[in-house]
Amino acid sequence: MSRVGVFVCHCGTNIAQTVDVERVAEAAKSFPGVVYSSTYKYMCSEPGQAMIKETIEKENLDRIVICSCTPRMHEVTFRKMLKGTKINPYQLEIANIREQCSWVHTDKEKATEKAINLARMSVAKVLLNEPLHTSSIPITKRALVIGGGIAGIQAALDIADAGHEVVLVEKESSIGGKMAMLDKTFPTLDCSACISTPKMVDVSQHPNITLMTSSEIESVGGYVGNFDVTIRQKAKYVNHDICTGCGLCETKCPTKVISEFNQGLAKRPAIGKMYAQAVPAKPVIDPNACRKLIDGKCGLCAKLCPLGCINFEDEDKLVTEKFGAIVVATGYQLIEWGELYPEYGGGKYKDVITGLQFERLVNASGPSEGHILRPSDNTEPKTIVIIKCVGSRDPKKGKSYCSRACCMYGAKHAHQILDKIPGAKVVTFYIDVRTPGKNYEEFYDNTRHDGAIYVRGRVSKIYEEDGKLICLGEDSLLARKVAVKADMVVLETAMVPAVGIRELAGMLGIAVDNHGWVTEAHPKLRPVETQTGGVFLCGVCQGPKDIPDTVAQAGAAASKVIGLLNKDSMETSPMISKVDESKCAGCGFCVKMCPYKAITLEDIDVRQGPKTVKKTVAKINGGLCQGCGACNVACRTGCIELLGFKNNQILEEVDSLCL
């Protein structure tokens, strides 16, 4: 027979003035299972806790109910208190008679009655409480960073500097991401490569960082502290262990294909580095372009290589490694505007380019060595139209959101044009100009002072006439149609999540929103955590942002990872779901319900009369289960129970209210 003790707190006068605590204690004596009840001024105080502990010994209690403030306040306190006693910390229930009774009611008679009801409900529940035990899981002190852009680089460096091992996985052959393509960064106009390449070199030289380029995540298993990640290292066809990166192979490669890094504005050989400052500074072969790999003829690079690094037989390798934490930093790409905007030529006019193409044009290491030249005829454009929000803030054609960085890099592009082409005319079409950042507004102001013309309105059509691109639009402030005869048009297109983010999110068990941006655990208070423990995010994969915000977020994600990896082990809550295997029918309905992928189906051996048979049952991973209880309700046989909130416990609460 259970021996329940009920302790009613006065909370000074907070409870006692609207609830007759003595009457509650008296009434509690008559509840089934209750052998002792008393009141005290402050149960949470040191003498209050000492009194409870003493009573537990003296009255030989095996579970207690404390009628006090909200369990969100002192449940942890009282559980800690019980650790030193013979009662399991989970043999405790708290009746909330302050926040949800004494403070919200004025009629003492009715409030006391409600307090008695609440106490009775808690007693009914505690009678069915079971001793629960926290388990601790060891933590693998290694972090995986997915994505080698500036976000991933910064996060990897910060984690590695704190002394933890990091593996940085990048799907391209070099790290650097989009920032490596940029020419200058707003609002300070410092050269993007000058600030990002030293960091890239740091990554390659850091003793704690292992760089895996040309690699992708194949599968993810496990849970916080103990992830098993399989990484596919795509065939490079060049032995990087002996390659010195001399670059001889690139010079004679007869195949030339469109350079992705130069955004289609230049060509590259089938073997080579992604760009001059690539890290690692070693070439790879593009299997989709190499003649030797496609039809077996050529092999020129293998003959040239003085060290014999080229290996056409190279194959993809799968490696499985253990990690304690994962940082997602997969970044973005630009929206495919061609199909969405046939009125802008849909890609048929060579001189209608994207912002990223413009970055390559104006970049000293780009195809035109930093001279702004029209891609069609390599002449210097004199009149340039910049169109902002192409695909952004346009739910009908593109995306509903604002891509955040375009207003500023649009202003930067205008500044660079005016700076590099004397006498140039820049017309920027905008919806709004958004410059929320340190020194951003000043930069935009300066650009206008330099001579950039800002027209509020959209361009409705672009067509070619006498070698000029006629941009028809509207000046909505003056309510008139405008037309600009442009030599070149720059479209500041929307950012969209990197290809494959949905598949990756599926593997990691994290959520993405309807656009594909990774969802943070809480938009304000947990901005770099995901809903899956041990998986963090940083950079544009969470939503469009500029470089300062990306770097700040990367640092924040790194500090969360360091905090996790500094621990040797972590305690898991015992209030998780549990399967009664004898009742489980193995329907698998719960598997689909679980937002944490904590439930799997497994075959077990069961005795059926004299023989042993196989049976499929649901299995819950204690490291992944967060204790929401969604599976409980979905379970058709009622075999899953959430410990601490079991069906019969809640039903007892319901019943005892309705006595």
Place this chain on the structure above:
Amino acid sequence: MSVKENWEPKILAFCCNWCTYTGADLAGLNRMKYPENVHVIRVPCSSRVNPQFIIRAFQKGCDGVMVCGCHPGDCHYATGNYYTRRRFMLMKRLLEHNGIDPNRFVCRWISGAEAAKFRDVVTQVSNQIKAMGPNEKFREPYYLEKEAE
């Protein structure tokens, strides 16, 4: 049916630990006032609430039942309240089909910051159910032996 003069309904509110329960605590902290006949049962997530609990409450003599959770999209467990939403859309129709006034069963999204909304919702539900009178559907028979005890 005659209702006693001083009859008070019994209302049960299943509140998710992360939003509505916190909101109810905040209402207390701000000393907001609402009727005494609302009793809160804490659940980790509104998706933990089994439709069975609601039937049981009506069966045992509750006059109104509420299920409250985080706003859609804000669930602490990512998707729990979407399950709640679907389940209780059906539940409401099932109750109506069985002759229970659907106004006796209320499903609301109340965040941890919406103390005033919590107060307003429970006050409104309480008044509404008071006006409706005691629930007789689903009720277990009243055992005379109980009185003798």
